Amino acid sequence: MIRLIDVQNNYLAIDFFLTMTCNKDCHYCTSYTLEQRNLTVDMDFLRSTLHYLRNYKVRCNLLGGEPGLVKNLDEVIAEIKSNPNHVCEVLSNSTVRRRYPQILKDPDIIYVEHMILDFYEHEITLLGNPNYEYHDENEFNNYNLVIKTPNFEKYKHLYPEAMAKLDNKNTLWKEFNGRAPNFGEIQITKQAAEIDRKMCAAFPMVPVINFENQNLVHCSKKFANNAITSKEFEITQENIDKMMTFKLFKYESYCETCTEYVQPKGHFNIKKYASILNE
Amino acid sequence: MIDVINDKLVLIDDMGNMAPIEDEAIKELYVSMKELLGDINIIEEVKEVEPIYSYIVEKIYTMPDYIKWNEVPFKDKPKEKLAIAFNKFIHDKIN
Numbered sequence: 001m002i003r004l005i006d007v008q009n010n011y012l013a014i015d016f017f018l019t020m021t022c023n024k025d026c027h028y029c030t031s032y033t034l035e036q037r038n039l040t041v042d043m044d045f046l047r048s049t050l051h052y053l054r055n056y057k058v059r060c061n062l063l064g065g066e067p068g069l070v071k072n073l074d075e076v077i078a079e080i081k082s083n084p085n086h087v088c089e090v091l092s093n094s095t096v097r098r099r100y101p102q103i104l105k106d107p108d109i110i111y112v113e114h115m116i117l118d119f120y121e122h123e124i125t126l127l128g129n130p131n132y133e134y135h136d137e138n139e140f141n142n143y144n145l146v147i148k149t150p151n152f153e154k155y156k157h158l159y160p161e162a163m164a165k166l167d168n169k170n171t172l173w174k175e176f177n178g179r180a181p182n183f184g185e186i187q188i189t190k191q192a193a194e195i196d197r198k199m200c201a202a203f204p205m206v207p208v209i210n211f212e213n214q215n216l217v218h219c220s221k222k223f224a225n226n227a228i229t230s231k232e233f234e235i236t237q238e239n240i241d242k243m244m245t246f247k248l249f250k251y252e253s254y255c256e257t258c259t260e261y262v263q264p265k266g267h268f269n270i271k272k273y274a275s276i277l278n279e
Numbered sequence: 280m281i282d283v284i285n286d287k288l289v290l291i292d293d294m295g296n297m298a299p300i301e302d303e304a305i306k307e308l309y310v311s312m313k314e315l316l317g318d319i320n321i322i323e324e325v326k327e328v329e330p331i332y333s334y335i336v337e338k339i340y341t342m343p344d345y346i347k348w349n350e351v352p353f354k355d356k357p358k359e360k361l362a363i364a365f366n367k368f369i370h371d372k373i374n
């Protein structure tokens with residue numbers, strides 16, 4: 001069984017934006033359309049991309065959009081899992097729990113459920129079925145994802161029961177980030193130090209394989225926040241090799257003004273750089 | 280010219296006069312890099328390496344604790360590149 005901590009320390013994560021279609025409209029997300037489109041993944045494109053990545057330890061984050069809406073998600077996951085160097089992570093608003101429940105029973109898939117839209121004065125607004133329980137501590141690699149929105153900080157004290165249920169090793173707490181259109185006005189964290197942004201630029205928290213345009217995008221955050229277009233690259237063996245050895249992406253003008261959260265301990269720890277640069 | 284004498288970074292002028300480099304942050308960086316790489320030679324010729332190596336050196340300079348999270352030792356090739364990046368960083372800072 002895979003362990004999340006090992007994956008975090010030894011793998012580089014790449015977002016696979018399988019489709020931009022989503023069935024929800026989270027107020028802090030600009031990375032979706034309600035239009036139903038591209039719901040069947042082009043397997044030839046997936047296979048060629050995975051082939052270019054075959055020798056690298058990659059965490060393939062399946063998202064978009066909502067991966068639970070993809071019609072051939074099982075096939076996509078089977079293809080990714082066929083290479084032991086690749087780990088599959090699925091991020092869903094709980095549509096996957098409804099449509100592909102078998103994914104939650106497979107401990108070799110990291111399933112991250114973004115179930116909570118936000119915390120309000122009168123309720124916690126959920127994205128999926130209100131009868132779904134939050135994930136308890138488990139060995140199946142099923143995780144709750146909670147985004148620390150400004151409302152979370154403001155109202156979390158009103159929900160001690162929910163907070164107690166979420167207080168386990170299978171809950172991931174994510175800093176609020178710049179995807180909100182008016183993020184600049186409600187910024188919680190200070191801009192990261194320049195050196196952290198430079199390191200992030202060399203290999204962002206997540207570059208993107210965009211299945212709609214079939215290209216490689218430098219940064220998922222700038223991809224999503226489409227006020228500024230992130231640099232795009234053709235998917236070739238040469239570009240993949242350069243990307244995975246920190247040689248493809250540069251510190252761009254949008255990195256200079258980026259206000260995304262970066263871990264105070266650095267974008268990646270030095271152990272991770274050592275393990276990748278030693279290859 | 281910059282050199283290491285008695286395990287300390289020193290600046291040597293054209294007349295051969297030596298003055299220890301007193302900048303605490305640079306002294307600390309030298310200690311950290313030595314811990315990471317072993318003995319380091321300071322060379323006059325400043326070479327270029329991929330930016331990631333320079334970033335790691337700069338990160339250690341701004342946050343000396345950064346090396347504490349390294350349970351995986353660097354192999355010879357990345358060590359060599361880090362040493363080059365360290366050399367360049369020191370020269371840029373001092374000159």
